[in-house]
Amino acid sequence: MNSTLIVSGVLLTTVVVMVFVAKWKMKNIPSVANHPKIKVLTDKNFNQQIKRGIILVDFWAEWCGPCKMMAPVLNELIVELAENKAIGKLDVEQFQSVAATYKVRGIPTMILFKDGKEVNRFVGVKSKDFLLKEMNKYN
Numbered sequence: 001m002n003s004t005l006i007v008s009g010v011l012l013t014t015v016v017v018m019v020f021v022a023k024w025k026m027k028n029i030p031s032v033a034n035h036p037k038i039k040v041l042t043d044k045n046f047n048q049q050i051k052r053g054i055i056l057v058d059f060w061a062e063w064c065g066p067c068k069m070m071a072p073v074l075n076e077l078i079v080e081l082a083e084n085k086a087i088g089k090l091d092v093e094q095f096q097s098v099a100a101t102y103k104v105r106g107i108p109t110m111i112l113f114k115d116g117k118e119v120n121r122f123v124g125v126k127s128k129d130f131l132l133k134e135m136n137k138y139n
Helices: 002-027 046-050 065-078 096-101 128-135
Strands: 039-041 054-060 085-091 109-114 117-123
Touching: 039 046, 046 054, 046 085, 054 065, 054 128, 065 085, 065 128, 109 128, 117 128
Parallel strands: 039 085, 054 085
Antiparallel strands: 054 109, 109 117
16 A cells, blocks of 8 residues: 555656646747748738638747747748748737637637638647648638
């Protein structure tokens, strides 16, 4: 009985330490600058930017580790897209009203728009290949 409690305590302590270290690493992921083709969206230009064509909008925040992980993926994706497709990024901290309009509850959330209408939504970290495949479903 005692050895079971000791083993359980050690396992629990290990898990707590691993979670703490993982959160610390996520928080300290360096920011990556956007590729010049990625559109920086605001509450003022959002509707105009999604109005025509196909655009993947990344709803993100500076403090979000998984959002920082998506930045290089989106930078790689933008160079492989056809001319009629685009990527935009909206900071949910600065433009909470836009995030609320689209019911963004967790980040990163990426919403795919075609001619101003939402056609798909992805939550969490996704691969470049996955996003490219999803975007290529729409012309």
